[in-house]
Amino acid sequence: MNDLLSPAELDALRLSLEVAGRAVAFSLPVAIGIAWILTRVRFPGRSVLDAFVHLPLVLPPVAVGYVLLVLFGINGAFGGWLHDRLGIQLAFTTGGAALATAVMSFPLMVRAIRIALENVDLGLEAAARTLGAGPWDRFFTITLPLMLPGVLAGAVTAFAAGLGEFGAVITFAANVPGVTRTLPLALYTAIQSPGGDPVAFRLAVLSLILGLLGLLAAELLARYVRRLLGR
Amino acid sequence: MLRVSTLKKRDGFTLKAEFEVPTPGVVALFGRSGCGKTTLVNLISGLLAPDEGRIQLNDTVLTDTRAGMSVPVEQRRIGYVFQDARLFPHFTVLGNLRYGLKRSRRRGVGRVGPLGGAAPAAGARAGAAAGTAAAGGTADPPAIEFDEVVELLGLGSLLDRRPYQLSGGERQRVGLGRALLSQPRLLLLDEPLASLDMARREEVLPYLEALRDHLAMPMVYVSHQFDEVLQLATHVVLMEAGRVVTHGTLNEVSVRPELRAIVGPDAVGSVLDGIVTRTDPAQGMADLRLGHGTLFVSLQNVAVGARVRVQLLARDIILATQKPQGLSVRNELQGVIAELAPDDHDGVLVKVDIGGEVVLSRVTQDAATALNFQPGTRVWALVKAVSTRGHTFRVATGT
Numbered sequence: 205m206n207d208l209l210s211p212a213e214l215d216a217l218r219l220s221l222e223v224a225g226r227a228v229a230f231s232l233p234v235a236i237g238i239a240w241i242l243t244r245v246r247f248p249g250r251s252v253l254d255a256f257v258h259l260p261l262v263l264p265p266v267a268v269g270y271v272l273l274v275l276f277g278i279n280g281a282f283g284g285w286l287h288d289r290l291g292i293q294l295a296f297t298t299g300g301a302a303l304a305t306a307v308m309s310f311p312l313m314v315r316a317i318r319i320a321l322e323n324v325d326l327g328l329e330a331a332a333r334t335l336g337a338g339p340w341d342r343f344f345t346i347t348l349p350l351m352l353p354g355v356l357a358g359a360v361t362a363f364a365a366g367l368g369e370f371g372a373v374i375t376f377a378a379n380v381p382g383v384t385r386t387l388p389l390a391l392y393t394a395i396q397s398p399g400g401d402p403v404a405f406r407l408a409v410l411s412l413i414l415g416l417l418g419l420l421a422a423e424l425l426a427r428y429v430r431r432l433l434g435r
Numbered sequence: 436m437l438r439v440s441t442l443k444k445r446d447g448f449t450l451k452a453e454f455e456v457p458t459p460g461v462v463a464l465f466g467r468s469g470c471g472k473t474t475l476v477n478l479i480s481g482l483l484a485p486d487e488g489r490i491q492l493n494d495t496v497l498t499d500t501r502a503g504m505s506v507p508v509e510q511r512r513i514g515y516v517f518q519d520a521r522l523f524p525h526f527t528v529l530g531n532l533r534y535g536l537k538r539s540r541r542r543g544v545g546r547v548g549p550l551g552g553a554a555p556a557a558g559a560r561a562g563a564a565a566g567t568a569a570a571g572g573t574a575d576p577p578a579i580e581f582d583e584v585v586e587l588l589g590l591g592s593l594l595d596r597r598p599y600q601l602s603g604g605e606r607q608r609v610g611l612g613r614a615l616l617s618q619p620r621l622l623l624l625d626e627p628l629a630s631l632d633m634a635r636r637e638e639v640l641p642y643l644e645a646l647r648d649h650l651a652m653p654m655v656y657v658s659h660q661f662d663e664v665l666q667l668a669t670h671v672v673l674m675e676a677g678r679v680v681t682h683g684t685l686n687e688v689s690v691r692p693e694l695r696a697i698v699g700p701d702a703v704g705s706v707l708d709g710i711v712t713r714t715d716p717a718q719g720m721a722d723l724r725l726g727h728g729t730l731f732v733s734l735q736n737v738a739v740g741a742r743v744r745v746q747l748l749a750r751d752i753i754l755a756t757q758k759p760q761g762l763s764v765r766n767e768l769q770g771v772i773a774e775l776a777p778d779d780h781d782g783v784l785v786k787v788d789i790g791g792e793v794v795l796s797r798v799t800q801d802a803a804t805a806l807n808f809q810p811g812t813r814v815w816a817l818v819k820a821v822s823t824r825g826h827t828f829r830v831a832t833g834t
Contacts, residue, residue, distance in 0.1 A: 325521075327517065327519070327521050328521055328523060328524075330482050330508075330521075331515065331517060331521040331523075332523075332534070333482070333508040333509050334480055334482070334508060334509075334511075334513065334514065334515040334614070334617070335509075335514075335534050335535035335538060335613065335614070335617045336509050336510075336512070336535055336538035336539055336542065336617055337509055337534075337538060338507075338509050341538070345534075346523060349525045350524070350525060432525065
């Protein structure tokens with residue numbers, strides 16, 4: 205590997221994977237919860253929540269990054285509190301890049317999980333109830349396993365999209381080598397640098413390979429889960 | 436005892452049901468499709484909440500809207516066998532069977548007796564359950580063991596399979612086993628045979644009979660097929676358009692006019708329970724003691740002493756005012772006309788008391804007039820032995 209990629213390129217690759225991974229890990233439980241609420245709970249303001257969840261899809265990523273900066277920057281409403289009380293700084297850190305990526309890919313994830321949840325047969329949950337399973341028990345033994353294909357599809361899509369997240373990351377977490385300079389940011393930097401074309405080309409190819417591997421992994425995973433569910 | 440008094444309005448449909456039936460026993464909820472049978476079992480299970488009413492199973496009040504209480508479905512211990520089985524696709528048969536079993540153990544219900552030893556023999560169980568019921572009725576039935584259910588329902592070879600690898604009949608048997616192993620106090624069966632073809636139904640029915648006879652499990656059986664009711668039920672709750680029109684033992688309900696309105700004139704007939712007094716395996720026939728008389732019926736594979744139910748279709752019964760001679764008819768039941776009820780435009784339904792039991796006969800208006808049938812007229816009810824073929828059923832020894 206070390207012969208193929210320069211240390212900076214390796215850093216970018218590692219960061220991209222880390223940022224996308226952390227973004228998915230952080231947002232997946234939240235996305236499942238939000239999808240469940242949007243699908244199963246009838247309450248006033250449901251469409252407002254629905255619209256809010258989908259906002260990152262229609263906002264310019266830079267705007268999302270800016271909003272995050274306002275909220276989670278060191279002087280921001282939450283950011284200040286996090287920094288003073290817990291010593292956590294998000295802006296201009298890898299964690300911040302992951303947060304920005306998570307927010308951007310959140311609607312994709314919720315959408316996939318919602319569709320999966322809508323396809324879960326309520327009759328099976330009713331059957332589980334008659335067999336003595338309480339709400340959480342039903343969720344973890346029936347609902348979640350049955351929506352797993354959708355959850356995994358959502359996670360993989362969000363991960364793949366997260367590898368390429370640019371606008372929100374660069375706005376909120378900036379372009380710090382080894383900290384927040386993920387593949388797309390490194391690619392952008394290379395293009396901006398004089399004589400950076402060969403590096404840019406290599407990074408573009410790397411992104412392509414990564415994308416292909418991601419799609420392939422998604423397909424294999426889907427196949428495995430389908431077999432697990434016995435279909 | 437299962438006591439239901441409930442009102443539910445839903446999408447322009449109103450269900451109003453009031454009845455009480457003893458337990459253990461098999462209660463058939465019988466009526467045409469769409470009359471509210473499934474709604475009623477859903478109310479009993481708790482999957483639906485009534486607008487008003489009270490449902491009580493033995494000493495446990497399951498729902499009482501006036502008191503504002505309702506036991507959650509998952510705590511009711513009411514097994515439910517769905518028409519479409521509803522097996523969990525991501526579990527094997529074994530996983531499905533264990534689902535309810537594990538949860539019942541976690542709650543500590545249905546523990547094995549003091550020694551925790553091997554399950555008692557199937558035959559002993561019916562007696563034991565009847566014993567505890569007689570003693571006070573609060574005691575739970577003994578634990579239903581995994582091995583016992585697997586054997587009773589013939590599931591041994593299916594345990595490693597996935598639901599999609601099962602036939603319709605196998606699916607229903609697994610659904611039945613899964614519900615049983617959750618250690619229910621009552622088992623609801625919502626047309627478990629409706630999605631099966633004839634051959635598959637014949638495959639599952641004996642298992643249902645085995646449950647009734649060996650586990651003494653109280654059951655509510657939903658059906659719109661009267662032959663299933665005949666084969667399984669001890670009591671019938673007759674429903675029409677969201678109302679309970681009549682209820683009682685199968686024998687009682689079989690001679691009520693409300694049943695005729697649902698099954699049609701040709702399926703009307705009294706249902707009688709008798710004891711086998713003599714068998715003739717070579718001919719596939721047997722003698723049944725019924726009331727004061729004996730009935731020679733088509734019946735195979737029974738032993739002397741077995742309880743057998745026979746349905747005598749009203750249209751098959753001939754009435755004679757004198758003891759006939761030189762007829763091929765093998766059965767002459769002597770009795771007295773109890774009641775004459777108009778049936779079809781040209782027919783009369785005659786109720787004949789044959790010594791405590793009632794036989795129904797449909798005769799033409801002409802015949803009734805010519806023979807001067809009146810309440811109190813002595814008659815002989817003639818039953819062709821061959822007409823009982825397919826209308827005789829073995830029933831539980833204990834219930």
